[in-house]
Amino acid sequence: AGIPDSGTGHAIGYANQAKVPYGRPFVKYTPTWPRSFMPQDQRVRDLVARMKLIPIRELIEGKRLLFCEDSIVRGTQLQDIIRRVFDYGAEEVHMRPACPPLIFGCKYLNFSRSRSELDLAGRRSVHELEGGEPENLAKYSDADSEVYAAMVEGIRARLGLTSLRYQRMDDLIAAIGLPREKVCTFCWDGTEE
Numbered sequence: 336a337g338i339p340d341s342g343t344g345h346a347i348g349y350a351n352q353a354k355v356p357y358g359r360p361f362v363k364y365t366p367t368w369p370r371s372f373m374p375q376d377q378r379v380r381d382l383v384a385r386m387k388l389i390p391i392r393e394l395i396e397g398k399r400l401l402f403c404e405d406s407i408v409r410g411t412q413l414q415d416i417i418r419r420v421f422d423y424g425a426e427e428v429h430m431r432p433a434c435p436p437l438i439f440g441c442k443y444l445n446f447s448r449s450r451s452e453l454d455l456a457g458r459r460s461v462h463e464l465e466g467g468e469p470e471n472l473a474k475y476s477d478a479d480s481e482v483y484a485a486m487v488e489g490i491r492a493r494l495g496l497t498s499l500r501y502q503r504m505d506d507l508i509a510a511i512g513l514p515r516e517k518v519c520t521f522c523w524d525g526t527e528e
Contacts, residue, residue, distance in 0.1 A: 336357070336400060336402050336403070337359075337402065337404070338402055338413070338416065339359070339361055340363065341404060342403040342433070343359075345404070345405065345431075345433040346402070349401075359391075360394035361389060362391060363388060364386070364388075365387055390419055390420065390423050392424065395423040395424060396424030397424055397425075398425055399425070399497075400420060400425050400427065400429065402428065402430050404431075404432050406434050407457075407490065407494075408437060408454075408455060408456065409456060410456035410490065410493065410494055413494060414494050417495050418495060421495070427497040427498075428495075428496055428497050429499070430494070430496050431500055431501075432502060434501070434507055435478070435501050435502060435503065435524075436456070436457035436486065436487065436501050437455045437456070437522050438457040438458055438476060438522070438523065438524070438525070439452065439455075439522050439523070440458075440522065442521065443519065443521070456490050456494075457475070457490065459493075460486045460489035461486055463489055464485055464486060473526075476504070476523055476524035478501070478504065487499055487500075487501060504520065504523060504524065
């Protein structure tokens with residue numbers, strides 16, 4: 336399933352590739368609500384997110400669910416969604432974001448509205464592992480490293496997921512279909528090209 340609407344396309348693709356059924360365990364109600372990650376106040380973001388997604392118990396209870404999402408920025412709304420899905424009786428909740436973990440704040444678009452890079456789920460996990468800012472933050476973008484695995488495990492535990500696996504950078508670049516030097520990867524690996 337996708338987290339509506341940002342994860343829907345990714346979930347349909349994942350289901351088709353994995354040959355598993357696609358489900359939609361949430362009804363999305365949006366006539367009067369803005370983008371839920373945009374308000375500055377976390378309480379308003381949480382309220383908007385909660386009011387927009389209405390769980391369908393029959394599609395959740397007793398199920399092992401795998402959700403896709405475009406990204407995990409802060410993770411606060413996702414944490415609430417996961418808690419709600421477990422409250423509705425899900426046996427397991429797995430997450431597959433369509434991009435690598437966000438470690439660096441976007442310096443070009445400011446899409447996250449974060450006041451601090453520690454608002455980013457990836458950066459917060461690194462900070463907790465290191466007990467502060469590491470000297471080499473870029474090492475956490477290597478999906479084959481032990482520190483990357485520890486960072487992802489920290490995010491998974493904070494969110495309360497059964498499992499969490501991010502899209503690898505090389506797979507993301509291949510899916511986009513452009514040469515790597517034509518794709519901005521700053522928020523994932525800190526590289527400016």
